[in-house]
Amino acid sequence: xxxxxxxxxxxxxxxxxxxxxxxxxxxxxxxxxxxxxxxxxxxxxxxxxxxxxxxxxxxxxxxxxxxxxxxxxxxxxxxxxxxxxxxxxxxxxxxxxxxxxxxxxxxxxxxxxxxxxxxxxxxxxxxxxxxxxxxxxxxxxxxxxxxxxxxxxxxxxxxxxxxxxxxxxxxxxxxxxxxxxxxxxxxxxxxxxxxxxxxxxxxxxxxxxxxxxxxxxxxxxxxxxxxxxxxxxxxxxxxxxxxxxxxxxxxxxxxxxxxxxxxxxxxxxxxxxxxxxxxxxxxxxxxxxxxxxxxxxxxxxxxxxxxxxxxxxxxxxxxxxxxxxxxxxxxxxxxxxxxxxxxxxxxxxxxxxxxxxxxxxxxxxxxxxxxxxxxxxxxxxxxxxxxxxxxxxxxxxxxxxxxxxxxxxxxxxxxxxxxxxxxxxxxxxxxxxxxxxxxxxxxxxxxxxxxxxxxxxxxxxxxxxxxxxxxxxxxxxxxxxxxxxxxxxxxxxxxxxxxxxxxxxxx
Amino acid sequence: xxxxxxxxxxxxxxxxxxxxxxxxxxxxxxxxxxxxxxxxxxxxxxxxxxxxxxxxxxxxxxxxxxxxxxxxxxxxxxxxxxxxxxxxxxxxxxxxxxxxxxxxxxxxxxxxxxxxxxxxxxxxxxxxxxxxxxxxxxxxxxxxxxxxxxxxxxxxxxxxxxxxxxxxxxxxxxxxxxxxxxxxxxxxxxxxxxxxxxxxxxxxxxxxxxxxxxxxxxxxxxxxxxxxxxxxxxxxxxxxxxxxxxxxxxxxxxxxxxxxxxxxxxxxxxxxxxxxxxxxxxxxxxxxxxxxxxxxxxxxxxxxxxxxxxxxxxxxxxxxxxxxxxxxxx
Numbered sequence: 001x002x003x004x005x006x007x008x009x010x011x012x013x014x015x016x017x018x019x020x021x022x023x024x025x026x027x028x029x030x031x032x033x034x035x036x037x038x039x040x041x042x043x044x045x046x047x048x049x050x051x052x053x054x055x056x057x058x059x060x061x062x063x064x065x066x067x068x069x070x071x072x073x074x075x076x077x078x079x080x081x082x083x084x085x086x087x088x089x090x091x092x093x094x095x096x097x098x099x100x101x102x103x104x105x106x107x108x109x110x111x112x113x114x115x116x117x118x119x120x121x122x123x124x125x126x127x128x129x130x131x132x133x134x135x136x137x138x139x140x141x142x143x144x145x146x147x148x149x150x151x152x153x154x155x156x157x158x159x160x161x162x163x164x165x166x167x168x169x170x171x172x173x174x175x176x177x178x179x180x181x182x183x184x185x186x187x188x189x190x191x192x193x194x195x196x197x198x199x200x201x202x203x204x205x206x207x208x209x210x211x212x213x214x215x216x217x218x219x220x221x222x223x224x225x226x227x228x229x230x231x232x233x234x235x236x237x238x239x240x241x242x243x244x245x246x247x248x249x250x251x252x253x254x255x256x257x258x259x260x261x262x263x264x265x266x267x268x269x270x271x272x273x274x275x276x277x278x279x280x281x282x283x284x285x286x287x288x289x290x291x292x293x294x295x296x297x298x299x300x301x302x303x304x305x306x307x308x309x310x311x312x313x314x315x316x317x318x319x320x321x322x323x324x325x326x327x328x329x330x331x332x333x334x335x336x337x338x339x340x341x342x343x344x345x346x347x348x349x350x351x352x353x354x355x356x357x358x359x360x361x362x363x364x365x366x367x368x369x370x371x372x373x374x375x376x377x378x379x380x381x382x383x384x385x386x387x388x389x390x391x392x393x394x395x396x397x398x399x400x401x402x403x404x405x406x407x408x409x410x411x412x413x414x415x416x417x418x419x420x421x422x423x424x425x426x427x428x429x430x431x432x433x434x435x436x437x438x439x440x441x442x443x444x445x446x447x448x449x450x451x452x453x454x455x456x457x458x459x460x461x462x463x464x465x466x467x468x469x470x471x472x473x474x475x476x477x478x479x480x481x482x483x484x485x486x487x488x489x490x491x492x493x494x495x496x497x498x499x500x501x502x503x504x505x506x507x
Numbered sequence: 508x509x510x511x512x513x514x515x516x517x518x519x520x521x522x523x524x525x526x527x528x529x530x531x532x533x534x535x536x537x538x539x540x541x542x543x544x545x546x547x548x549x550x551x552x553x554x555x556x557x558x559x560x561x562x563x564x565x566x567x568x569x570x571x572x573x574x575x576x577x578x579x580x581x582x583x584x585x586x587x588x589x590x591x592x593x594x595x596x597x598x599x600x601x602x603x604x605x606x607x608x609x610x611x612x613x614x615x616x617x618x619x620x621x622x623x624x625x626x627x628x629x630x631x632x633x634x635x636x637x638x639x640x641x642x643x644x645x646x647x648x649x650x651x652x653x654x655x656x657x658x659x660x661x662x663x664x665x666x667x668x669x670x671x672x673x674x675x676x677x678x679x680x681x682x683x684x685x686x687x688x689x690x691x692x693x694x695x696x697x698x699x700x701x702x703x704x705x706x707x708x709x710x711x712x713x714x715x716x717x718x719x720x721x722x723x724x725x726x727x728x729x730x731x732x733x734x735x736x737x738x739x740x741x742x743x744x745x746x747x748x749x750x751x752x753x754x755x756x757x758x759x760x761x762x763x764x765x766x767x768x769x770x771x772x773x774x775x776x777x778x779x780x781x782x783x784x785x786x787x788x789x790x791x792x793x794x795x796x797x798x799x800x801x802x803x804x805x806x807x808x809x810x811x812x813x814x815x816x817x818x819x820x821x822x823x824x825x826x827x828x829x830x831x832x833x834x835x836x837x
Contacts (some may be wrong), residue, residue, distance in 0.1 A: 146593070267617060305533075306716075308716065327715075328715055328716050328717070328718055329715075329719070329720055331718075332717075332718035338716060340716060344712070345713070346712050346713050346716055347713055347716070348710070348713060349706045349709045349710045349713050349717075350709055350710060351705075351709045351777045351778065352702075352706060352709055352777075353704060356702060356705075356706070359702075360702075360706060360714070360717045360719070361717045361718050362713075363699050363702060363703070364703070364717055364718035364719040364720070365718055367699075368698050368699045368700045368703055368724070369698055369699075370699070371697070371698050371699035371702070372699070376790045382706060414717060
């Protein structure tokens with residue numbers, strides 16, 4: 001390591017264990033003044049444990065932390081803040097009902113005659129935010145501002161309070177592209193002032209756009225630290241995954257789908273004020289990608305097919321027989337499965353064990369009078385935990401304790417256990433780290449090769465291109481285009497999503 | 508199925524049994540004869556037996572309440588359902604129907620009340636606390652309609668025997684509570700019903716999306732609660748040899764909820780244990796009896812009870828759990 005720049009923060013041999021897990025195992029980490037240092041790793045790699053240990057949320061079990069050469073041991077986040085380490089989380093934890101100015105100076109308001117001096121607070125807030133290129137009415141309630149502005153306010157407060165080290169924990173997850181640019185400009189301004197920034201993210205693009213160095217953790221251990229300037233994406237991804245990947249996006253070797261009769265066939269299926277009528281045929285072994293912007297009717301299409309909402313027009317045939325699907329239960333009985341987008345509220349049953357979650361759909365189908373015995377369900381769960389490589393200490397662990405990717409795999413297992421013929425996956429890779437991402441995509445391909453009919457909704461166009469045989473593009477709640485063969489590529493899909501609605505273009 | 512009872516007991520049941528032991532010990536301290544038993548005419552007598560006997564109605568209510576609470580619901584109507592079913596039983600006994608007919612009618616009325624609650628909750632999606640409040644309020648009026656505003660009394664040998672006879676040396680209500688508890692535990696744990704109830708209680712949307720027939724399961728749990736309330740109502744009527752529409756089962760819904768909570772089932776739904784709810788009911792009754800035996804002025808009873816219950820709940824709270832965990836580590 002060159003000592004051209006002074007070390008702002010230095011972690012040596014940081015260790016943190018929880019009952020049964022070593023979350024951090026002798027991790028070294030350095031932060032120079034004025035650099036952006038990305039912290040990367042799959043879910044469960046130890047990123048958030050490192051952040052929490054650094055900021056006093058957890059007490060470390062071993063190792064040392066030096067801030068500008070002085071050993072520190074923050075007792076809590078406020079203590080860390082006083083020492084100079086501020087943190088901004090993905091979900092801004094300020095008070096939405098208070099004004100921007102009040103949020104900035106909460107707990108340290110300028111006072112006049114013992115009362116809060118609102119005028120001076122506002123003036124100080126304006127001065128502070130000008131430094132961030134933000135010209136807004138500081139009297140507005142924070143909750144009325146965009147997420148990006150809230151994020152900037154949170155950063156401004158954190159920097160103003162601490163001013164040496166700024167930790168950004170997935171700050172861009174809920175920002176759009178333009179807002180990300182603004183945020184990055186602000187981060188660069190801060191580093192120019194000599195502040196060191198630790199940047200936790202899942203987005204590799206952003207690492208390459210912003211960071212000077214990247215440190216990769218895996219399973220609580222340090223894999224390595226790289227200068228971004230001399231690295232390429234593949235190197236970093238390999239470090240994160242700990243295994244070789246051919247290329248980042250693999251195009252699936254497509255079997256020519258023969259003219260097998262469709263498993264699911266919709267004709268003019270729709271529901272008023274929900275989804276415009278659409279035609280859709282899905283054959284065994286075929287993966288249909290569903291693309292479109294948020295709110296374009298993707299999830300609505302899935303919920304209509306799975307009986308969560310009932311169609312009020314059109315016809316649906318399954319295996320050639322006309323059916324009416326009145327409930328998820330009816331859909332499941334037909335051999336359908338659905339992994340919803342919102343895993344936490346619609347997917348997992350958090351307090352129940354991984355085993356019970358995996359067995360749930362099969363049990364529901366068998367009915368309450370024919371219980372799966374404990375050994376039976378245990379064998380089922382163990383089989384899928386092995387087959388899908390679900391990482392859990394054991395099958396009896398409550399599923400809410402698993403990482404997002406492993407929860408997603410358990411939900412897949414729940415449906416695979418019912419031996420479905422048609423599976424709908426809504427954003428199967430959302431909020432999942434790169435490693436689990438690739439695994440889920442590989443799983444999707446494997447399922448297709450096994451003859452399952454799949455419908456996959458995703459915002460990640462590259463992903464859709466990787467596995468889809470056909471892509472349905474939605475806009476404004478109607479199915480506007482179906483792309484096949486060579487047309488399944490990022491360009492064409494994006495163009496179809498973005499195209500102006502032309503009268504008569506809707507199929 | 509889900510964590511089997513023995514498995515559950517070995518882990519989480521310690522606070523409940525410790526609480527019961529503490530309350531029994533306290534009773535023994537204020538009343539040294541507390542554990543004395545004597546056999547008379549093939550039947551056991553003593554304070555402990557009295558606790559079991561007096562506690563039986565609440566214990567039986569707690570059985571159904573456990574399932575309802577596990578679905579993230581609550582059944583406030585059980586006290587009123589007791590009154591209705593007691594009124595039906597007493598009125599029929601006064602008219603000299605056979606015991607079988609009386610029991611069948613009372614249970615059918617209880618099941619019907621449960622179905623009504625279940626319909627409001629599962630089909631109309633009304634919040635359980637409001638849905639069951641309706642029957643809680645109107646139930647006593649219905650009971651009065653059944654008894655035509657009178658306090659009905661009877662001398663029906665068969666019905667009197669429901670609370671008045673004994674089996675295996677124990678009062679009949681105790682035997683009924685035990686048998687019912689075992690039967691219900693078997694019903695939910697030997698079938699998949701227990702898993703489905705817990706699953707709905709933790710996340711009804713996700714369970715429905717997984718193909719669980721949430722509506723039917725909810726209907727079933729409220730119906731079971733109505734049935735257990737009917738049994739408790741018949742026992743109460745048999746005990747006083749009559750039906751008092753205004754006072755039968757009054758406030759017992761609250762004792763039943765308390766028993767379930769003391770038994771460790773969370774009001775947020777999910778994991779439940781029928782056996783521990785029975786322990787919870789015992790704790791409550793042992794405390795009631797203890798306060799009576801101690802000779803405190805009766806006006807203090809409710810306050811003492813409230814303090815003890817508050818202490819139990821604080822000890823079982825997650826915050827206390829964290830504190831104990833912390834103390835153990837350091």
